[in-house]
Amino acid sequence: MKLLIVYTHPNHQSLSYAFLQKVLEGSGENPNIQEVQVLDLYAESFHPVLEFNEHKRRRDMHIDPRLEKYRQQIRWADKLVFVYPIWWGRPPAMLLGYIDQMFAAGFAYRDKDGLFPEGLLAGKSVVCISTMKGPTHYPLFWLNNAHKVLMKRALFQFVGMKKVKFFEFGSMESPKGRHAQKLDRVYRYFQTIAQ
Template identity: 80%
Template structure:
């Protein structure tokens, strides 16, 4: 399995970075994990700003030459892994800017007759690992599960990725957050899948 990890946290001393290391360790020790690429959006200085004007049209975004390397990464991967914090009830703007540009019409989906498009990323799987300061139930109780719906339904299912695993970890700044246990859980998942 070829895995592309999209890492979206600016601090390499963060818990998100520790999760990245556990994903890499699990993949490295898993005999079924063929290759892994890491896209660190902040280190890459990815430009999350979406621009449309006379020269850059939305309908042509899937052909933007500046984004070709990122399209190749997504095409190459069997599995996409997103690692990010939840800030203000949603992923960071850096990750959302990547999504806006990369999951474009005629690359990630194609419009067709009927209410739903044809997902062009069928056959791939995805894993989302998110951390938040608030309690684990916060997204469900106060946000109507918005972070999960955004990533799983509104994005991944929309583009044809139906096999999606969500790890949502709350209370991550608390001394009682059981961070070591959660890091081990992620490591074990990637060790066996």
């Protein structure tokens, strides 16, 4: 199995970074995982802003040469792992900008007759590891599960990725947030995951 980890947090002293380290540690001990690549969007200075004009059209985004490196990473990976905080009930704008550009028509999906498109990333699986200040069940009860619906239904399933696993950790700024247990849970998952 080949893992692409997309890490989205500007601070390498953050709890998100600690989760990234646990993903790497567990993956390094798992004989089912042959290769791992990390894409740190902030360190990469990824440009998240969509730009369309008379020279750059949206329908050509899937062949934009500036994004080819990132398309190759997604093609290469069997499993995509996203590590990010939840800010204002959704992923950071940096990650959403990556999603807007990378999951483009012609690369991630193809329109066809009927309601749903053909997902061109079928067969790949996804793990989302997110942290937030609010309580764990806040997105479920106050936001109608908007974060998971956005990521799973509106994005991943739309492009053919049916297997999506969430680690959505709340109360992460609280001294009672049980950080060590949550970090260990992620470590053990990647240490033993088979596919």
